[in-house]
Amino acid sequence: MRIANLTHGALFMLGAYLGVSILKRVPDLWLAAALAGAAVAVFGFFLERFILRKLGGNVLGQVLVTLGVSFIIADLCLIVWGGDPIPIPTPGWLQQPLRLFGLVFPAYRLAVVVIAVIAAVGLYVLIERTRLGAMIRAGVDDMDMARAVGIPVSRLFTTVFCLGAALAGAGGVIGGPIMSAYPGLDADMLPLALIVVILGGVGSLLGAFVGAFITGFVYTFGVALLPDLAYVILFLPMILVIAFRPRGLFGKFAA
């Protein structure tokens, strides 16, 4: 959608914290993830509809507003949930390690991988293989033309923004058992997401997926091998890719 959204890290954190509260009443992680995702989507709706919509095309304005909103979210989370990290428990039946091909995996992490693959395939099918996805792509490529042939671009974009917010929120809950919810989670997630997108290419689902893989591997090995400098190593693939392919690995247009 070419909206510069810097709230995504904050939405992820908001999702994680909402998940904490929901889990106190609903003892099921997946249901909690869905509920938190829905709640964050509602928040995303208001954000898109009443603020971002007014700034169409004003990239710098969008950046500043989303940044401002993410400061507000982060501070609200600090007020409501306090400054201590809150762990999110792993669902009982996924606590056992799993033996696969002679290697031992924590079952929960495998489940997360499965969910990520399902979400990625689902998004791919939605954007590339359905009528709705074709309309969204048309709206991104040429908004005026899409409007002229009768596509409700504004409504579609609101939907897409809500979907993105919902995924961020649900992701926060699902990532909870691995990372737990803590202040600063947003600032930790945002650069990761940025690297993934820059690396993979803006406007490409495949790029985001491949970018996430590379970033994940590099970060994990970086933390294990050179803990002090893991953050620097994290940015190396991005810098290499940008140096040779400014639009990212699979990007359609320059970022």
Place this chain on the structure above:
Amino acid sequence: MRWGVLLAALVALPFLAGEYYINLTSQIFIFAIFAASINLLLGYGGLPTLGHSAYMGLAAYISALAALKLGWPHWAAAPAALLGTVLVAGAFGLIALRATGLGFLMLTLALSQVLWGTAYRWVSMTDGDNGLRGLSRPFQIDGATPFYFFALAVTVFSLWMMARYVGSPLGAALKGTRDQARRMSALGHDVWLIRWVTFVYAAFWGAVSGLLFVYYHKYIHPISLSLQSSAEGLLAVIAGGSGTLAGPLVGAAIVMLLKNWASAYIERWNMLLGFVFVFIVVFMPEGVVPGVKRLWLRFRSRA
């Protein structure tokens, strides 16, 4: 003339105001240099940077580390900090200027996050979240008033140098690349080189503000390298009015006063900052200085 009046008022201030206001104004000076250096990129180059705190914080850290780990005196540490920051900015510029617009913004943010993460996690070197303490100021300017005049002199010089840059043929070319990059390219200007030189020049003045910052606080914490610090600078530029010479100065004063007064009454500076962002972008997108200028012109034409 107007600048002369302002300068006279600023020179007189320490004789009239208490120590609290002297220190507050010193902080505004430091922040104004920082905002003005962002304005070079954003206002005159059309390059939205969200990672400028990298250069301010880097210079501060280099100076602090040179003093603490190597025992260097200020006359050696300060040039080393400026030089080191300029070198890093040169390399960062090569990467960030592969893109413009939103891509440039994301790249500058990502690059500054590298430095922030390093300062935060490389505990053996930077002492992480504790920050570096036990630093000193040069020239025995330990009192509020001596430091005030030191900061004032540096600020006047910095802003004058940046104004000279904008007024020079190179500055005119820079504005050309902002408005019509393709035409400038067709006219034979090296658009990329103009941007890169500006990027490094802006980083240099960011580094100067970083040195003043670390001299003032005698302490440096990774938060100076954070996204929030970059964003506050950007906010000051936008609030004051980007692409004007007085804008960053006014914006820096607004943000600093707000930050100091607000934090005296409420704890939630971050939330207030967030609301100020939203307010300014939605209601005052052109900034305070152009807005007031427009009203003033209308008033004059009527009188």
